[in-house]
Structure formats: C-alpha cells, structure tokens
Amino acid sequence: MDRAQKTELVEELSQTFAEAGVVVVTRNLGMTVKQSTELRNRMRAAGASYQVAKNRLAKIALQDTAYVGIQSMLTGPIGLAYSQDPVAAAKVAVEFAKTTDKLEIVGGGMGDTVLDPAGVTALASLPSLDELRAKLVGLIQAPATKLAQIAQAPAAQVARVLNAYATKENA
Structure with a gap:
C-alpha cells in the first residue's frame, strides 16, 4: 500500500468514525474467509459495517474524533464494527462472538464514552432503534384504539x- 492509498484510507476511516454512533473493537483469532464474509453480511443486514484496518492507520484516523479513547484497544489483529444506530453493530458482534471462539470483543466506544467488553455486551442487549420506534408507535396507538372502541x-x-325491536315487530 503506497502513501496515497494510506492517506485515502485514513480519511475514509476518519469520516466513518465521525458519522458512527458506536464503534466496537474486536480481535480476530484466526477467522476463516467464510466466517468473515458471514459476519460482514450480518452486519450489512443490520445496517452496520465491519472492517479490518491497520492499527497505526486506525489510530491516526481516531485522533480528531470522539472515539480517541479507544486507541489503546488497537493492538494485535483487530476488526472494527460500526454503525449509526448505537445498538446494531454491538448486537451483531456479540451474537457472532457467541457462535465462534475466533472473534473476541475487546471493547468499544459510544461517542466519547469508552466501553469495556461487558459494556458492549450490555449495549447489545438493548433494543435497536427500529424496535424502540415500533414500541413507541404501539404505545401511542393503543389508547386511541381503546378510545375508538369505547x-x-x-x-x-x-x-x-333497535334491530331487536324491528325483528320483534316483523315477527
């Protein structure tokens, strides 16, 4: 990778970190190509992304973002899962880590808040933004439905x- 490609990658990562609602740092412990592809497909389906990046380039990209606190987690073979929805990337990463021992959750960040592995797991247990919206619509709609029925x-x-009286008179 030449200098221009590295600069482009750093700019792309920096833009990604600026737009992300959550970043989850994972450690790859020998995942196969098939497992990586499956993880990326699951992430994409949930509205998240997964990217393997060079630690040095990722640290440079993190410098001017709110996620500067996760730089210490970028050691060894890492992958970055991120999404605008604060729950999507964490949920998919934690679920995938449960199915294989080749992916380990190192930690992450949500804005300028640094999360440890337990924090990422707790974040993954929360309902997603779409689930919360559906519950809210249901709560708003339920009283109106009851009021209409009443x-x-x-x-x-x-x-x-009146129908009973009408049928009684006709009979």
Whole structure:
C-alpha cells in the first residue's frame, strides 16, 4: 500500500468514525474467509459495517474524533464494527462472538464514552432503534384504539336494541 492509498484510507476511516454512533473493537483469532464474509453480511443486514484496518492507520484516523479513547484497544489483529444506530453493530458482534471462539470483543466506544467488553455486551442487549420506534408507535396507538372502541360501543348497543325491536315487530 503506497502513501496515497494510506492517506485515502485514513480519511475514509476518519469520516466513518465521525458519522458512527458506536464503534466496537474486536480481535480476530484466526477467522476463516467464510466466517468473515458471514459476519460482514450480518452486519450489512443490520445496517452496520465491519472492517479490518491497520492499527497505526486506525489510530491516526481516531485522533480528531470522539472515539480517541479507544486507541489503546488497537493492538494485535483487530476488526472494527460500526454503525449509526448505537445498538446494531454491538448486537451483531456479540451474537457472532457467541457462535465462534475466533472473534473476541475487546471493547468499544459510544461517542466519547469508552466501553469495556461487558459494556458492549450490555449495549447489545438493548433494543435497536427500529424496535424502540415500533414500541413507541404501539404505545401511542393503543389508547386511541381503546378510545375508538369505547366511543363505538354505546352506538353499537343502541343499534342492536333497535334491530331487536324491528325483528320483534316483523315477527
């Protein structure tokens, strides 16, 4: 990799860190190409990304971002999982780490907050942004539905009584 490519990669990583809601640092312990591809596909499906980067270049890219605190985690063969949703990357990384012993969660960051492996696991147990939105819509919609049912109930009862009288007179 020549100097221009390194500069381009550092700029790309810096832009990624500036836009990310969470960054999870993982240690690769001999993952196969198939496992890496599967992890990337899962990340992509969840709206996250996974990238293996050179430690020195990643440390340079972290310097002007809120994630500068995770520089000490960048040792050895690492991979970076990141997403704009603060839960997506952590959730996929933790679930994948449970299925294989070749991926280890080192830690991560959420803005300027540094997370240890337990913090990343706790973050992964939270519902995602889409799940929270669905719950909120359900909570907002439930009272309106109940109110509509209550408002229609007396009218429906009156209609049944009138129908009963009408069928009684016809008989």
